[in-house]
Amino acid sequence: MTEDAFAQLLVPLSMSWLDAAARMDQCAQGVLLAVDADGRLVRTVTDGDLRRAMLAHSPESRTLGELPGRAPIVARESAPLSQLQGLLAEHGIAHVPVVDEAGRPRDLVTSRELSQRIWLSSPHLGEEESAFVEEAFRTNWIAPLGPHVDGFERELAAMTGVGHAAALSSGTAAIHLGLLLLGVKPGDTVFCSSLTFVGSCNPILYCGARPVFIDSEPGTWNMSPQALEEAFAWAKRENRMPRCMVLVNLYGQSADMDALRPVCERYGVPILEDAAESLGASYKGRPSGSFGRVAIFSFNGNKIITTSGGGMLVADDADLVARARKLSTQAREPAAHYEHVEVGFNYRMSNVLAGIGRGQLRVLPQRVAQRRAVYDTYVRELGTAGGIAWMPEPQGFHSTRWLSCFTLAGGEARRDALLRSLERHSIEARPVWKPMHLQPLFAGAPYFGHQGGDVSRGLFEAGVCLPSGSNMSESQQARVIDEMRRALARPEAA
Known part of the structure; x- marks a missing residue:
């Protein structure tokens, strides 16, 4: 209204x-x-x-x-x-x-x-998925292995320009295995983007390692190269050089790889690229997920494509991916009986879910185009009303706009008033991720801010994510826009 x-x-x-x-x-x-x-x-x-x-x-x-x-x-x-x-x-x-x-x-x-709730990012299934799932049932391939798993791995690796892939049970599982593949052990230091979902850094704790968090920079909302340089200088002084770095591509947009990768290469530190939110994005013409020594994707129900739950680990190194597959199937040795010499995990994706993924992968370009169209409509209709500043997309970046995000002038109280108003009308909107260095779980972990400030804190306190699903109807988006205009016009949001 x-x-x-x-x-x-x-x-x-x-x-x-x-x-x-x-x-x-x-x-x-x-x-x-x-x-x-x-x-x-x-x-x-x-x-x-x-x-x-x-x-x-x-x-x-x-x-x-x-x-x-x-x-x-x-x-x-x-x-x-x-x-x-x-x-x-x-x-x-x-x-x-x-x-x-x-x-x-x-x-x-x-x-x-x-009774007609508008979700932040609901699953969007098409016609292709059911055929693959029906085939899995018809052939009785419903275990965590099978032709759809193999096919999904090949097809995603080809689409992202990476040599090899392992289909897993979640993006978090993929990060955990990625850290192990890169040699992370108890007591090691791991650098990680602070502005992210906790799934990016919980696996650091699984490994018994110690996270160090790096701030965002305003131009992309992703990791700050300047803050990363400061973190490395500190690590060198403290004799705490990181075993690897978890670099997050936030809300469907790549980090500035040309600025960040040379810093890590100079110190000999490999990158685990967390592309959980950025499948289908590109950076200077190169697909997201193709920059790290290891990279991961997520297919959770709210992602741009979904397998209900699932993830993928990718790498150009065939031996790394082969080891990921072994560790993900309880680290079973190649013997006629069940032989185990190291700890393994039950992290493999099922053939049924992989079938869904194969169908979803075929429509990924359309899903990206639909999400970008949702974002473009918001920007066109709302502009900078009430102090809105949309998440930037620098030249050479091609974001999926997995979520349409902006900051709102006036700080946390004004942001919360807007969110309450939308929720009152059954419209799901959320704050930007609360940075990891502000989470009680990681109290005391070292943190390096951008140019002496705290960009990620500011993005959290003012940031909003609007409903962005590729299956949003025009009438649903019009309803969100109308309620946004009304909420921004109220005194508490003025």
Whole structure:
């Protein structure tokens, strides 16, 4: 609902019921909000109220204030979505007005929109996947091995320009194996991007290693080359040179590889490229996931393509990938019986899920184009309204826009007010990742900021991720845009 449409719902108590009936037809919401001279809500007026006035042959001049009624059922602006849903269900009503502390109407929540939730990034399946899954069942290949696993590995490796791939149970499992492949042992130091999901660095702890977090830089929101240089200088002084570095490509966009890779090469430190969010992106014409000694992708349900749950480890080194496959299948030795000489893991992807992945991979270019179109629509319709600054895409970068992200001037309180407003209308939006150096889990871990500041903290405190699914309809995106405009126009978001 636009702000103008909401304003049309606010009517004075002195309005006649006949004029109110005409206004209700015009607004087509099935409710009006009758307010007193100070703008406070006195009652809701439904189409049922007006029908009863007509059947009672009420005089045409009779006002809304004279009609029988009861105190309105309302919610405060701070009310969680669950409370709004409870009010609708408990009272069997279709609308709940939202009022401020003075009782003035600020919003209207309807049962219809709450039943039509808009998700941040929902799975988008097509027609190809079912054929591969049906084949897996028909041939009884449902174990964590089989022709779809082999095919998915070949096809993804070819698409990303990397020599070899191993299909695994999750992106986190792929990072864990990647760290082991790069020789990470208990007590080792591992550098890692701070602005990321915890799955990027939990595996560092699995290995018994110690993370050191690196800030973002404003131009890409990814790792800061300047902060990385400072971290290496510190590591050299402290005799804590990292065994490897986990470099994250955030929200579908590559890090600045030409600035970051030479720093690591100078110190002889390999890169584990976390491309969990950036399958289909490119950097200066080269696919994301093709820059690290090892790279990983995720196929979680919210990713740009999904296998429900799953991941992939890729590398040009055939021996590394062969070892990943061994470790992911309980490190079984090549013997007729079950022989084990080292610790292994149950990390392999099933043939059924790999079939889904093969179908999804065929539509990856379309999914990228659809997500970019969603982002472009947001930018076109919202621009810089209310202090919005969209996640930049420098020249030579081609982001998937996995999530459409921006920062909002005014800090954390204003961001949270916007998120509450969207959630009230059953629109899922989220803050940007909370940086790892601010997480209690990693309290005390060394952190190196960009040019003496803390860019990733600022991005978290002001950052918002909007619904970005490739299967969003035009009407869904229009609903998000309308609610964004209304929320940004309210005093708490101004």
